Amino acid sequence: MGYPILTEIRRSRVRLKKVLDRLLPVILSIAVFLAVAILASLLLTVIISGGHRLSWNLITNYPSANPNEAGMRSAILGSIYTVGLSTLICIPISMATAIYLVEYSRGGKLSSILSYNISNLAGVPSIIFGVVGLGFLAYWLGMGRTIITGAFTLAILTLPLVTVTSVEALKAIPDDLRHGAYALGATTFQVVRYVVLPRALPMMLTGGILGISRALGEAAPILVVSGLIFIREDPTSLFSKFTVIPLQLYNWISRPQQAFIELSSAGIIILLLVLLILNGIVIGLRYFLIKRAGQL
Amino acid sequence: MTVDARVEALIRHIEKRRRINKFFYFLFFSATLVSTISLIVIFVTLSYESLNFFTQVSIIEFLTHTKWTALFAEKHFGVLPLLNATLITSLIAILVAAPLGVMIALFLSEYASPNLRSIVKPMVETLAGIPTVVYGYFALYFITPRILRGVWEGLQIHNALAVGLMIGVLIIPIVASISDDAMKAVPLDLRHAAYALGARKCDVALRVVLPAALSGVSASIILAFARAMGETMIAAIAGGFRSVLTFNVGEAMETMTAYIAQVATGDAPHGTIEFQSLFAVALFLLLITAALNYVGIKVVRKWAIRY
Numbered sequence: 012m013g014y015p016i017l018t019e020i021r022r023s024r025v026r027l028k029k030v031l032d033r034l035l036p037v038i039l040s041i042a043v044f045l046a047v048a049i050l051a052s053l054l055l056t057v058i059i060s061g062g063h064r065l066s067w068n069l070i071t072n073y074p075s076a077n078p079n080e081a082g083m084r085s086a087i088l089g090s091i092y093t094v095g096l097s098t099l100i101c102i103p104i105s106m107a108t109a110i111y112l113v114e115y116s117r118g119g120k121l122s123s124i125l126s127y128n129i130s131n132l133a134g135v136p137s138i139i140f141g142v143v144g145l146g147f148l149a150y151w152l153g154m155g156r157t158i159i160t161g162a163f164t165l166a167i168l169t170l171p172l173v174t175v176t177s178v179e180a181l182k183a184i185p186d187d188l189r190h191g192a193y194a195l196g197a198t199t200f201q202v203v204r205y206v207v208l209p210r211a212l213p214m215m216l217t218g219g220i221l222g223i224s225r226a227l228g229e230a231a232p233i234l235v236v237s238g239l240i241f242i243r244e245d246p247t248s249l250f251s252k253f254t255v256i257p258l259q260l261y262n263w264i265s266r267p268q269q270a271f272i273e274l275s276s277a278g279i280i281i282l283l284l285v286l287l288i289l290n291g292i293v294i295g296l297r298y299f300l301i302k303r304a305g306q307l
Numbered sequence: 308m309t310v311d312a313r314v315e316a317l318i319r320h321i322e323k324r325r326r327i328n329k330f331f332y333f334l335f336f337s338a339t340l341v342s343t344i345s346l347i348v349i350f351v352t353l354s355y356e357s358l359n360f361f362t363q364v365s366i367i368e369f370l371t372h373t374k375w376t377a378l379f380a381e382k383h384f385g386v387l388p389l390l391n392a393t394l395i396t397s398l399i400a401i402l403v404a405a406p407l408g409v410m411i412a413l414f415l416s417e418y419a420s421p422n423l424r425s426i427v428k429p430m431v432e433t434l435a436g437i438p439t440v441v442y443g444y445f446a447l448y449f450i451t452p453r454i455l456r457g458v459w460e461g462l463q464i465h466n467a468l469a470v471g472l473m474i475g476v477l478i479i480p481i482v483a484s485i486s487d488d489a490m491k492a493v494p495l496d497l498r499h500a501a502y503a504l505g506a507r508k509c510d511v512a513l514r515v516v517l518p519a520a521l522s523g524v525s526a527s528i529i530l531a532f533a534r535a536m537g538e539t540m541i542a543a544i545a546g547g548f549r550s551v552l553t554f555n556v557g558e559a560m561e562t563m564t565a566y567i568a569q570v571a572t573g574d575a576p577h578g579t580i581e582f583q584s585l586f587a588v589a590l591f592l593l594l595i596t597a598a599l600n601y602v603g604i605k606v607v608r609k610w611a612i613r614y
Contacts, residue, residue, distance in 0.1 A: 028507060035509040036418045042410035046431050049476050053441070056449045107338030115332055127604075128343045134530070134600035135593065136537020138564050139349065141571070142589040147352040150577055167345045174342070198328040228438030231539035231564070235571040257440045257540075264444050264544055272448060279441050286436065294429065 057283070061276025069277055073243040074259065078270035083278055085242040086259035089158070092246055093233070093255060094226045096162035101169050102219045108170075109177030109215070114189075114203050126178075133171035140168045141235030149236065159249040161236050168232060169222035176218025180211040213300055217293045224289040228282070230257035256282050353593060356586035363580055369587065375550040375566070377584050378573070384584060386591060388552040392467060392560035393592075396542060397535035399471025399556065400478055404535075405528050407475075408482025409517075412524075415483070416490035417512045428487075435480040443544030446473040451545065465547030465559035473541045478531040485530065485607070489523020490516050526606035533599035536592065539564035563592045 072082025108129070116122040144164030145156070154160045184207050192202045233255050239262060242254050254262075256278065263275035361369070364384045372385025411431055415424055446469040455462050455469060462468070493516050501515045517524070547559030548569045561569070567585055575581035 028509070032507045032509040035512060036414070039410045039414035039418060042407045043414055043427055043431070045407060046411060046434060046476075046479055047427075050430065050434060050437075052449070053437070053445050056445060057441070060448070104338045104341050107335045108342065111332075111335035111339045115335060122339075125339050125343060128346055130604055131597070131600065132342050132346055134533060134596060134604075135346075135349065136534075136539075136564065136596055138537065138539045138567055139353075139589050139593050142567060142585060143349045143352045145571070146356055146586060147348055151352070167341075170342060170345070198324050200328040200331045201324070203331075224436065228436070228440075230438065230440045231543075231568065234539075234543075234568055238574070239572040257438050260440050260444070261540065261544065264440065264447065275444060279444065282438060283441070286438070290433075290436065 054283070057276045057279045061273050061278070061280055064273045064277035065280060066277075069274070069281065074241060074262075075243075078268065078274050081263075081271075081274060083256060083259040085244065085246075086254050086256045088245055089242070089253035090227060090255040092158050092249070093161040093165060093253060094223060096159070096249070097165035097169065097226055098219065098223055100162065100166035101173055101222055104166075105170055105173035105177050105218070105222075106215060108174045109181055110203055110207075113178055113181040114199060114207060129171050129174055132167070133175070137168055137229055138231040138235060140164050141232030144232060144236045155250065156237050156252060157250045158246055158253045161233055161253060161255070162249075164232050164236055165226045165229065168229065169226050172225055173218045173222040176221060177211075177215045180214035180218065181207060183214065184210050213296060217296050220289050220293050220296075224286050227289075228257060228286065230255070230261055234258055234261070349593070353586050353590040356583050357590045360580065360583035360587040363583075364587075373552050375561075377566075377581050378570070378575075382580070384587075386563070386588065388550045389561060389563045389566050389588065390591075391552055391554075392542075392546070392550075393536050393562040393564070395554070395556060395560070396467050396471040396474060396546065396562055397532055399468065400474035400535040400538075401528060401532050403472055403475025404478045404482050404531055408479045408527065408531070409486050409524055411479065411483040412486035412490055413512055413517065415487050417508070417516060428484075431483055432480045434476060435478075437477075439477065439538060439540040440544070442473045442477055443541045446470060446541060446545035459557060462557045463547075463559050465545060465549070466557050467546060467560045468556040470542050470546040470562075471556070473545065474535045474538050477538065477541070478534050481531040481534055482524075482527045485527030486520065486524045489520035489527070492523070493519040522606050522609060526603045529599055529603035529606065533596040533603065536596055536599075537564060539568055543568040563588050 068080065069082045070087060071084055072080055073084050074086070075081040112122055112126055141164060144160055148154045148160040148163055149156050154163075188206050188210075189202055192206045197205070237253055237255075237258070239258060240252060240254060242252060246253055260275050260278045260282065263271045263278065266272070369384055369386050371387070372383055373387050374383040374385050375388045376383045411427075415428060419427060447464070450472060451462065451464060451466060451469045455466075497515055497519060498511050501511045506515070542562040542565040546562060546565055548561050548565060549559040550561040550566065551558075553560060566588055570581055570585045575585070
C-alpha cells in the first residue's frame with residue numbers, strides 16, 4: 012500500500028495483541044494459583060506447627076495451664092451443644108420460610124419485602140449478632156451468657172444462609188409436578204407435603220450442613236455472648252456457661268508460650284478436619300443429586 | 308350409607324383439608340417473619356443501649372474526638388481511631404481481593420473448561436469457609452514474621468497490614484463468585500458479535516465481558532468491603548488492641564470489631580458506660596455496613612434485570 016509506515020504500525024499492533032492474547036489466560040491463572048497457594052501454605056503452616064501435638068488428650072482433656080495436658084474437651088462439648096441446638100432451631104424455620112416464599116406466595120409484594128429482609132440479615136456482620144445476643148437475650152430476656160443464648164444467636168446468624176439454599180432447592184423442582192398435583196385437586200399443603208418436599212429434602216439438607224459448618228467456625232459472636240472463660244467441666248444443662256472450639260483456639264493463640272501456639276495449631280487441624288468432612292458430605296450429596304437428576 | 312351422609316362426609320373431609328392447609332399457611336408465614344423480627348430486634352436493642360450511651364457522651368464527641376480511651380481512667384469516646392483502623396484494614400483487603408477476585412472470575416467464566424471450573428471454583432470458595440480464627444493465627448504467626456518482616460523490618464508484631472492482607476484473602480471468594488455470576492450472565496450474543504468483528508479472545512474478555520459485567524463486579528466489591536468491615540477475629544488476633552489514630556499500617560491498631568471483642572473478653576459489668584459503648588460502636592458499624600449492603604444489593608438487582 013501507499014503508506015508502509017502505517018502497515019508497519021498495524022503489524023506491530025497485531026503482534027502485540029497476539030502476545031496479549033496468549034498471555035491473558037496465563038496472567039489470570041496466576042491469580043487462581045495464588046489463591047490456591049495461600050490455602051496450601053496455610054494448611055502446611057498449621058500442620059508443620061501442630062502436627063506433633065495431635066493426641067487424644069487434645070480431645071479428652073480439659074483446658075489446663077500445662078500445655079502438655081491441655082485439651083479442649085469442654086470446648087468440643089460446648090460446640091456440639093450450641094451448634095446442635097442452633098441447627099434444631101434454624102433448620103425448621105428456614106425450611107418453613109423457604110416453603111412460604113416459593114410455594115405459597117410467589118412474587119407477591121409482601122414476600123419480596125420479606126425476602127429482601129433475609130438478604131439484609133445476611134449482610135449484618137457476625138459480631139453484631141453476638142452483641143444483640145448479649146444485650147437482648149442474655150440481659151433483657153435474662154437468659155444469661157449461656158449455651159441457649161449462644162444457640163439462638165448462631166441460629167439467627169445461619170438463618171439466611173440455610174434459607175437461601177432451601178429456596179434454591181425448592182426452585183429446582185420442576186413446575187410440571189406441582190401443576191399435575193394441583194390439577195388433581197391437591198391443596199398447597201398437600202403439594203408441599205407429598206410432591207415438593209420429598210424431592211427437595213436432600214438438597215435442603217446440604218443447606219443445613221453448610222449452616223452447621225458456618226456455625227462451627229464462628230468465634231466472634233460467641234466471644235461476645237459467652238466471654239472468654241476458662242471452663243474445666245462438662246456442660247450440665249442448656250443454662251450452663253460454655254465455650255466453643257474456635258474460642259479455645261483464640262485463647263491458645265493469644266498466649267505467648269510456643270507450646271500453646273503449637274497446641275492451637277493442633278486444634279486448628281482438628282477443626283479443619285471436621286469442616287472438611289462436613290463439606291465433603293455436601294459435595295458428595297450434590298454430586299449424587301445431580302447424577303440422579305440426570306437419570307430422571 | 309345414604310347419599311346425603313356420603314356428601315356430608317366428603318364436605319367434612321374437604322373442610323378438614325382446608326383447615327390443615329390454612330394452619331400450615333400461617334405456620335410457614337410466621338416462620339418467614341422471624342428474619343424480619345430479628346432485624347427489628349437487632350436495631351431496637353442496639354438503639355436502646357446506644358441511647359443510654361449518648362445521654363452521657365455527646366454524638367458530636369463520638370463522631371469527631373480523636374481519642375478512644377474507653378477502658379482507661381480518663382475516658383474519651385471519639386470513634387475516629389476505631390473507624391480509621393476499620394477503614395484502613397478494609398481498604399487493604401479490597402486492594403488484595405478486588406484484582407485477584409476479578410481475575411479469578413474472568414478466568415472461571417471465560418477460560419476455564421467446565422471440568423477445571425468444577426475443581427477451581429470450590430477450591431476458591433473454600434477460602435471463605437475457613438474459620439477466621441485460623442486466618443488470624445496465620446496472619447500473626449506466618450504472614451507478619453515470615454513474609455512481611457523480611458521486607459519491612461520495623462513492622463510491629465500486631466499490625467494493620469497483615470490484618471488487611473488476611474481479610475483480603477477471606478473476601479476473595481465474595482468478589483470472585485458474584486463477579487463470575489455477573490460475567491456468566493453476559494449474553495453469548497455479545498461475545499459472538501465481537502468475534503464476528505474479528506476480536507480476539509482477550510478483547511472479548513477485557514473489552515466486552517468485563518465492561519458488560521461491570522455493575523455486578525462493582526456490587527461484588529461493595530459487598531466484599533462491607534464484609535471486610537465486619538470481620539472480627541483476624542483484627543482481634545493480629546491487629547492488637549491499641550486504639551490510636553494513625554495512618555501507619557505497620558503499627559497495631561484497633562478496629563471497631565476488635566474493640567467490641569476486647570470489651571466482651573474483659574469483664575465490663577452490665578450497665579457501665581464501657582458496656583454501653585459496645586452497643587454504640589456496634590450500631591455505628593451496623594449503619595455503615597447496612598448502607599454499603601443497600602447500595603450493593605441495589606446494584607446487583609439492577610444488573611440482574613438488564614439481561
